[in-house]
Amino acid sequence: MLSVRHPVMVLIQRVGEDDWEIVRDVRLRAVRENPGIFGASLARENRFVESHWRMRLRTSPTWIAVDDTGTGRGIVQMLQEPGSPTDDRHLISLWVAPETRRRGIGWALVDAVCKAAAADGASTVSLWVVDNNHAAGDLCVRAGFTRTGERQAFSRDDSLTEERFVRTITADDPAE
Numbered sequence: 001m002l003s004v005r006h007p008v009m010v011l012i013q014r015v016g017e018d019d020w021e022i023v024r025d026v027r028l029r030a031v032r033e034n035p036g037i038f039g040a041s042l043a044r045e046n047r048f049v050e051s052h053w054r055m056r057l058r059t060s061p062t063w064i065a066v067d068d069t070g071t072g073r074g075i076v077q078m079l080q081e082p083g084s085p086t087d088d089r090h091l092i093s094l095w096v097a098p099e100t101r102r103r104g105i106g107w108a109l110v111d112a113v114c115k116a117a118a119a120d121g122a123s124t125v126s127l128w129v130v131d132n133n134h135a136a137g138d139l140c141v142r143a144g145f146t147r148t149g150e151r152q153a154f155s156r157d158d159s160l161t162e163e164r165f166v167r168t169i170t171a172d173d174p175a176e
Helices: 019-031 042-046 050-059 104-117 135-144
Strands: 009-015 062-066 072-079 088-096 126-132 146-154 157-168
Touching: 009 019, 009 072, 019 042, 019 050, 019 062, 019 072, 019 088, 042 157, 062 104, 072 104, 072 146, 104 126, 104 135, 126 135, 126 146, 135 157
Parallel strands: 088 126
Antiparallel strands: 009 062, 062 072, 072 088, 126 157, 146 157
16 A cells, blocks of 8 residues: 555555446546547547446556545556567556645556566566656656657647657566
8 A cells, every 4th residue: 555645545456357437437537637648539438338448457457546435546557569579568548636646646556567567577668658748757757767769649639749758677676
């Protein structure tokens, strides 16, 4: 359990497909409150049914930060991105509720992915950050990710670009 500023206590937990409802709720809140940083449309994701959410959880390891009331306060997912090296895992969908930011939850979610990547035999974890998402970029650099200089158009708005960050898995990232 991660202790954060009173009164919020959160548990970072890997979730399975039976947890689809809380994952749906956290993800929809994230997309609703931060529409410019996700490659997703709220209208589209609102139409997803239970089977879609369960499929997402079967195919992408997912962690949520849950407070002592059972409310989801953050989310992150990991996948092996098509076309990437086989020893790289990709961090996606990192989000922390605004009322609980700057309390270590983002760090804990990133650490969960890095530990799982190490357990899966990965040597790196990578992610894409939209240029206008300065908070995510800053968190990534503080969490040991480096800018690669590799850029691409953002999928939902080709007037924006995103940059790839990468972190080498080290002995400090023990397997789960």
